[in-house]
Amino acid sequence: MSVFFAKRFMTLLATLLGASIVIFIVMEILPGDPALVILGVEATDEAIALLTTELGLDRPALERYFDWIFGILQGDLGNSYAYKVPVWELVEGALKITVPLAILSMILSVALALVVGLYAAANHNKASDISLMGISQLGISIPNFWLAVLLILYFAVNLRWFPAGGFPGWDEGFWVCIKALILPAVALATVQGAILARITRSSVLEVFREDFVRTARAKGLSQRSTLWLHVLRNSMIPVITVMGLQFANLLAGTVIVENVFHMPGLGSTVLKAINNRDTIVVENVVLMLAAMVVVTNFIVDILYAVIDPRLKAHDI
Amino acid sequence: MVGGSITAFLLLCALISLFWTPGEVYGISIATRFLPVSAQHWLGTDQFGRDILSLLMAGTQNSITVGVVAVSIGLFAGVGLGLLASARRGWTEELIMRFSDFSFAFPAILSAIMITAILGPGGVNSIIAIGIYNVPVFARLTRGSANAIWTREYVMAARASGKGKFRITIEHILPNILSILIVQATIQFAIAILAEAALSYLGLGTQPPHPSWGRMLNEAQTLMFFQPMQAVYPGGAIALAVFGLNLLGDGLRDVLDPRLSRKR
Amino acid sequence: MALLDVENLDVSLSTAMGPARAVRGLNISLEKGETLGIVGESGCGKSMTALALMGLLPDNGTTEGTISLQGEDLLLKSEKEMCKIRGNRMAMIFQEPMTSLNPVHTVGRQIMEPLRLHRGLSKSEAFKETIGLMERVGIPNPSERVHNYPHQLSGGQRQRVMIALALSCSPDILIADEPTTALDVTIQDQILELIQNLVDEEGMALILISHDLGVIAENTEKVAVMYGGAVVESGPTDQIFGNLAHPYTQGLFAAMPKLGMGRNGRLTTIPGTVPDLINLPAGCTFTDRCPLATDECGTTAPSISTVEAGHKVTCHHIDQAINGRGEGLYK
Numbered sequence: 001m002s003v004f005f006a007k008r009f010m011t012l013l014a015t016l017l018g019a020s021i022v023i024f025i026v027m028e029i030l031p032g033d034p035a036l037v038i039l040g041v042e043a044t045d046e047a048i049a050l051l052t053t054e055l056g057l058d059r060p061a062l063e064r065y066f067d068w069i070f071g072i073l074q075g076d077l078g079n080s081y082a083y084k085v086p087v088w089e090l091v092e093g094a095l096k097i098t099v100p101l102a103i104l105s106m107i108l109s110v111a112l113a114l115v116v117g118l119y120a121a122a123n124h125n126k127a128s129d130i131s132l133m134g135i136s137q138l139g140i141s142i143p144n145f146w147l148a149v150l151l152i153l154y155f156a157v158n159l160r161w162f163p164a165g166g167f168p169g170w171d172e173g174f175w176v177c178i179k180a181l182i183l184p185a186v187a188l189a190t191v192q193g194a195i196l197a198r199i200t201r202s203s204v205l206e207v208f209r210e211d212f213v214r215t216a217r218a219k220g221l222s223q224r225s226t227l228w229l230h231v232l233r234n235s236m237i238p239v240i241t242v243m244g245l246q247f248a249n250l251l252a253g254t255v256i257v258e259n260v261f262h263m264p265g266l267g268s269t270v271l272k273a274i275n276n277r278d279t280i281v282v283e284n285v286v287l288m289l290a291a292m293v294v295v296t297n298f299i300v301d302i303l304y305a306v307i308d309p310r311l312k313a314h315d316i
Numbered sequence: 317m318v319g320g321s322i323t324a325f326l327l328l329c330a331l332i333s334l335f336w337t338p339g340e341v342y343g344i345s346i347a348t349r350f351l352p353v354s355a356q357h358w359l360g361t362d363q364f365g366r367d368i369l370s371l372l373m374a375g376t377q378n379s380i381t382v383g384v385v386a387v388s389i390g391l392f393a394g395v396g397l398g399l400l401a402s403a404r405r406g407w408t409e410e411l412i413m414r415f416s417d418f419s420f421a422f423p424a425i426l427s428a429i430m431i432t433a434i435l436g437p438g439g440v441n442s443i444i445a446i447g448i449y450n451v452p453v454f455a456r457l458t459r460g461s462a463n464a465i466w467t468r469e470y471v472m473a474a475r476a477s478g479k480g481k482f483r484i485t486i487e488h489i490l491p492n493i494l495s496i497l498i499v500q501a502t503i504q505f506a507i508a509i510l511a512e513a514a515l516s517y518l519g520l521g522t523q524p525p526h527p528s529w530g531r532m533l534n535e536a537q538t539l540m541f542f543q544p545m546q547a548v549y550p551g552g553a554i555a556l557a558v559f560g561l562n563l564l565g566d567g568l569r570d571v572l573d574p575r576l577s578r579k580r
Numbered sequence: 581m582a583l584l585d586v587e588n589l590d591v592s593l594s595t596a597m598g599p600a601r602a603v604r605g606l607n608i609s610l611e612k613g614e615t616l617g618i619v620g621e622s623g624c625g626k627s628m629t630a631l632a633l634m635g636l637l638p639d640n641g642t643t644e645g646t647i648s649l650q651g652e653d654l655l656l657k658s659e660k661e662m663c664k665i666r667g668n669r670m671a672m673i674f675q676e677p678m679t680s681l682n683p684v685h686t687v688g689r690q691i692m693e694p695l696r697l698h699r700g701l702s703k704s705e706a707f708k709e710t711i712g713l714m715e716r717v718g719i720p721n722p723s724e725r726v727h728n729y730p731h732q733l734s735g736g737q738r739q740r741v742m743i744a745l746a747l748s749c750s751p752d753i754l755i756a757d758e759p760t761t762a763l764d765v766t767i768q769d770q771i772l773e774l775i776q777n778l779v780d781e782e783g784m785a786l787i788l789i790s791h792d793l794g795v796i797a798e799n800t801e802k803v804a805v806m807y808g809g810a811v812v813e814s815g816p817t818d819q820i821f822g823n824l825a826h827p828y829t830q831g832l833f834a835a836m837p838k839l840g841m842g843r844n845g846r847l848t849t850i851p852g853t854v855p856d857l858i859n860l861p862a863g864c865t866f867t868d869r870c871p872l873a874t875d876e877c878g879t880t881a882p883s884i885s886t887v888e889a890g891h892k893v894t895c896h897h898i899d900q901a902i903n904g905r906g907e908g909l910y911k
């Protein structure tokens with residue numbers, strides 16, 4: 001068991017290291033001199049040279065890369081070029097919006113997927129199954145940012161149930177914040193949930209054809225108990241796989257949907273930083289997003305082992 | 317069937333809009349702004365006095381261009397790399413696959429944002445960005461399906477008769493994985509349309525005055541509180557296009573690869 | 581009243597090409613503690629018969645006729661009532677012990693399930709009972725094995741788990757569908773012996789389904805030979821093997837490898853393939869492959885005739901078949 005974890009953990013670290021290298025190289029190629037952008041086009045060459053030295057941008061790339069990485073290991077993300085404040089200060093507030101939003105939409109999409117997927121599978125080929133799958137096909141096709149606009153129009157503008165945008169900050173109270181996150185989370189969760197619901201349905205139907213389901217029925221278990229006790233857990237493996245793969249898309253969606261709701265999350269932070277050529281902020285934010293994806297997939301790997309005891313044995 | 321007709325309908329819209337649109341697409345006339353739905357303007361006009369239906373039709377061109385170019389980039393580069401990986405095996409395969417594994421940690425739109433950040437915002441750049449994202453998708457699919465074909469008896473027979481790897485790839489491998497690639501291309505086409513819309517919505521894609529569904533949505537959002545329908549149409553067009561292409565993909569899979577459809 | 585009485589059982593499966601008549605006019609009668617063998621090639625309807633008895637046919641299957649268990653017609657029972665019978669009064673062992681056990685649950689949990697369901701035992705009682713059952717089916721070290729997952733056990737042990745599972749509620753009837761086909765030859769005998777002993781001890785009736793005449797001959801009192809969805813020959817095992825009548829049964833027997841056949845001895849085969857259950861031929865279903873077939877066989881279905889007491893055969897040319905047995909019908 002511990003070997004299994006250790007191996008997965010090493011993969012996680014290696015992926016993150018690789019990601020950091022790619023991100024750094026990409027940002028090196030990015031045209032635009034941070035010093036020039038900060039000082040404006042009228043700035044003198046001396047002033048630019050001075051600021052370049054001050055920011056440490058004249059040092060070799062390799063040295064700056066290792067500075068960045070060792071800084072991260074010590075919990076220091078460096079200082080923003082544009083605002084001259086620690087990156088963490090810029091990012092901290094954004095993380096407190098993006099992470100809860102991503103988690104909330106993940107929970108919503110899984111709940112939606114399980115309810116719809118199981119219901120459709122239990123009513124296989126009946127009218128309810130066919131119409132639910134038609135709706136989910138439609139759900140997959142809807143761009144999440146458009147759904148966000150529609151949700152604002154209906155629930156915020158017409159019904160006034162939820163705020164149309166912005167984020168009050170966690171100091172204002174838990175429920176106010178959750179209320180602000182509901183609409184963006186629903187916008188994100190609908191598309192993800194539609195994909196996952198289809199996977200859940202087909203996976204459940206697939207497992208229903210397995211021999212051990214016949215054994216369970218031969219024991220005298222009803223169709224329903226068989227579904228809950230024997231089919232559900234076995235059918236969760238493809239669902240979790242897709243969930244892991246979709247998480248990256250969910251995060252990307254978060255970046256866009258935050259924009260619709262004018263929330264100062266990681267999305268707006270990274271877009272602003274790209275405009276300012278604030279490379280260090282971009283590097284850190286993108287690495288954070290990559291880290292979230294990688295950690296999610298790490299959790300997925302562990303969930304595999306929890307669900308299916310065969311995998312544990314396989315890896316040791 | 318439904319998917320095919322929706323896709324054909326969109327193609328028709330794009331074709332017609334090349335020659336004729338019911339109203340003005342590029343011209344700005346303040347006098348006709350925010351006109352309600354009428355016989356002349358079926359969906360009304362926007363804040364610049366442009367006919368919304370005409371904009372939607374012209375936007376079809378944009379989406380189709382993006383889809384075709386982005387999928388072509390992905391197809392040519394990705395299928396080439398995938399076939400190479402499958403034919404050469406060894407370290408070539410390892411390198412190509414590790415690279416494409418890696419790019420999966422970065423979601424489509426995020427990598428597109430980064431790439432447009434490097435290349436600068438613009439229609440062409442966003443297409444390239446989406447195209448680059450398509451490369452590993454096709455590379456993985458091609459390599460996986462090609463590897464399966466390489467183990468078949470008729471390929472063994474071809475190798476035994478002294479045919480080179482390049483010739484076998486052209487004569488046996490490619491024709492056998494074509495149907496899978498076509499299905500995937502349809503799906504990637506839909507994803508490309510979605511991604512372009514997202515980029516244009518963020519202001520990183522198609523620039524004014526070229527009509528684009530994503531940008532229409534962006535422009536409409538500022539007016540959303542008093543012109544809500546203006547935000548509804550372009551999104552509906554995107555959803556319809558993606559829906560049609562996804563259905564077409566499913567349909568093609570059923571026709572081209574009956575084994576896959578039965579498993580579903 | 582017999583323990584189990586199956587009369588005129590028809591099973592048909594609806595397929596894209598039309599209904600497939602998997603079982604036709606099946607009659608079986610089984611007393612308490614009696615053992616019945618059903619033998620035939622794959623696709624002859626023997627597994628479908630078993631599933632029909634359990635009420636576990638696939639969704640596209642329909643049944644007609646009666647299956648009465650101690651006078652109650654199972655085909656008239658609701659799904660809920662059937663759940664109370666399955667695993668409790670009738671239990672089943674399947675061919676593939678690997679895939680027939682749920683890979684994500686421990687074997688202990690899977691054996692405990694029917695105990696808690698039908699006998700209403702508490703968790704700890706069921707656990708104790710499970711260890712006892714595992715010991716009884718010959719699994720070494722049951723208190724440890726109970727926590728194992730199916731993939732951690734050998735094929736033979738998995739089948740023992742399946743047997744423990746089937747045995748848990750002391751059913752009246754045990755149906756074993758090819759219980760040893762997926763196992764190594766050396767283990768096959770052990771498993772069959774185990775089933776035989778348990779059936780004797782518990783006084784259960786056994787329906788043993790196999791394609792292997794040898795297995796049937798050694799383990800059953802009565803036999804039904806199935807071909808193309810219908811029984812072609814049935815009767816007490818001793819009588820049938822002492823007096824093979826139906827050409828098909830003779831063919832099956834001739835196709836068995838025999839000891840001392842030497843390396844030059846060739847296995848006899850029955851030419852042709854099993855009939856298409858969707859488009860059944862008009863007359864006797866065995867006509868195409870039968871060495872004795874005449875025009876009559878192709879047009880009229882043969883009726884049942886009795887060779888000796890209890891030994892029934894469905895064939896137009898019984899006398900010819902019995903007389904020809906000496907030289908062998910198949911060359």
